[in-house]
Amino acid sequence: MTAAKRCDVLIVGGGIAGASLGCLLAARTNADVVIIEATDRLGGRARSVPFAGSSIDCGLHALLLGKRSSLFAMGRTITSGLSTRPLGASIYRNGQTLKLFGKTPVSLLTAEGFNPISLLMPTVRALRAGSPKSLYRISLDEFCRRFGVQDSARDFLKCLSIGLVVNADYGSVSVGELLAFLALSARRAGMLGYPRGGWNSIWTRFTDILNARAELRLREKLKEIRFDGKKVVACETDKGTYAPKRLVLAIPPQSIERQGLLPAESLDEDTRKRIGGCRMTYGLNVDLLIDGGDVPEDVIFTLDVPTLALAPTKASPELLPPGQHILTVFAPLGTEPISGDDANARADALVELYDQIVRGLKDRIVDRKVSVLPATGAEATVEFNYLDLPPIRCASIENLYMIGDWVKVRGVGGERAFASALKCYRMFRSSAG
Known part of the structure; x- marks a missing residue:
């Protein structure tokens, strides 16, 4: 032995x-x-996985x-x-794309339609109603309803919940998680990024x-x-x-x-x-090879259909021929994965949605890859x-x-x-x- x-x-x-x-x-x-x-x-x-020569x-x-x-x-x-390479973020709402934040926490102060101070008083009122830990027991929907959160601040927190907590039902996310992330970002002097x-x-x-x-x-x-x-x-x-x-x-x-x-x-x-x-939570990942034109620099969030999109080749443009880009669209699925025809149908709907945001997107897609991936170990x-x-x-x-x-x-x-x-x-x- x-x-x-x-x-x-x-x-x-x-x-x-x-x-x-x-x-x-x-x-x-x-x-x-x-x-x-x-x-x-x-x-x-x-x-990282191979796709379209990149x-x-x-x-x-x-x-x-x-x-x-x-x-x-x-x-x-x-x-x-x-x-890491820094990422800004925008929100698509009511037919418009508005800047949420740039590549540093300071950019929150200049966000379009959002003033971070508008979260201060609702948070103070919530803390007066309970301890700091109580914020982890309040859903985002309940927090906004009970403590008078402005619509722009509510939408901002919902976008964070899509991208950071990876939950398909963003209204049920603990508001403590989202506020803690903002505090952590400010304390560590940085917002979001991906490995360069x-x-x-x-x-x-x-x-x-x-x-x-x-x-x-x-x-x-x-x-x-x-x-x-x-x-x-x-x-x-x-x-x-x-x-x-x-x-x-x-x-x-x-x-x-x-x-x-x-x-x-x-x-x-x-x-x-x-x-x-x-x-375990899951996400639908749709990678699109785009020929011609450009793709957004920012992560784009949408709220009607909780999704986000980013351009992973912005950090390494030499991986693709000039004029080609990859746009990745990500949709949280919660704890129930999908597959086969359901995944492809959902991917088609996401492409239609982002064709409204990035005009002419569908006509420039030359390849795509659809996959359902584990997103995080804790919901x-x-x-x-x-x-x-x-x-x-x-x-x-x-x-x-x-x-x-x-x-x-x-x-x-x-x-x-x-x-x-x-x-x-x-x-x-x-x-x-």
């Missing part, structure tokens, strides 16, 4: 969170780190900009050259770091976690057995539950309830929000940690996943010190 491989940290999952934590530990500590990933590459849902990013993974963003901290800590050069440019760097300073094992899947009381003592995969001092699960909560990796008797009731409450509704997310360190298993966009860290989308890796890394460094 082959002896279990001992290691300081075993990370299961090579998505944003798992790959980031592995690189942080490999680059900045002497820990013996092993990272296993079931697929043949890093990145998880955040990846490479485009899949799905929606919003990042914050600025020198206090999680991605900037990652670059400063492990490798140079990680950066695409996600694959990041994963290429991370793969090099892990291959040089850690043990990266692709195409390897976790099968069982063994416990001795309240401690992980071994992990069995389809290729071997590990005996880690610390185990980090960087996989979706649905995978944890489906595979029965954490038996009910091993978890305290609160953690079990929080993991069980996480629900931030009033019934399930930040307050209900599980903590990074498991309360009932002393050497078990969980990271990803579904654990209790501030942020949205990809930013939350990076932030969870940074927070876990700092916990390890603190305990080592």
Whole structure:
């Protein structure tokens, strides 16, 4: 019988969170780190795929900009050259396209038809009616109705809920999530962005770091976690057995539950309830190759049919011949994915909608790709929000940690996943010190 491989940290999952934590530990500590990933590459849902002779990013993974963003901290800590390209945002409403914000938080002050101060008094009134945590128990619709939010401010928050919380029913989103994001953006001096050069440019760097300073094992899947009381003592995969001092699960909560990796008797009731409450959300992604003319610089939000569109080739125009562009239209689907004819019919409707926004769009489409993608591991509704997310360190298993966009860290989308890796890394460094 082959002896279990001992290691300081075993990370299961090579998505944003798992790959980031592995690189942080490999680059900045002497820990013996092993990272296993079931697929043949890093990145998880955040990846670039070939399309029309180019490479485009899949799905929606919003990042914050600025020198206090999680991605900037990652670059400063492990490798140079990680950066994001800034995105402005506009809203299409009543036949007009209005600017929501530019490429910095200051641009909120000059937004067309929206004054951020108009959110101040409704928020103060809501806080007087309860504690700050109570904002996470109030839906966006209820907040606007009870506390006198102006229509322009309401529309602004709805757009944030489409793009950041990835919920098809934006009216049910916790207003606390949205206000917390605005506060986080201001504090970190940056709004939205995407990785410059695409996600694959990041994963290429991370793969090099892990291959040089850690043990990266692709195409390897976790099968069982063994416990001795309240401690992980071994992990069995389809290729071997590990005996880690610390185990980090960087996989979706649905995978944890489906595979029965954490038996009910091993978890305290609160953690079990929080993991069980996480629900995967999905999005319809329609990539359009546009020939001639131009495409918008901003992310465009619509409210009648909750969607957004962005131009991923704006960061790397050299990927396509001059005059060609890629426009990606994203529609949140909530917790119910669609497929086949339903997906294509929905894609047709989205193209019709954006043909009104970008005049003549349909006539310039030379290729398209329709896909339904997992969007996030946690649906931030009033019934399930930040307050209900599980903590990074498991309360009932002393050497078990969980990271990803579904654990209790501030942020949205990809930013939350990076932030969870940074927070876990700092916990390890603190305990080592």
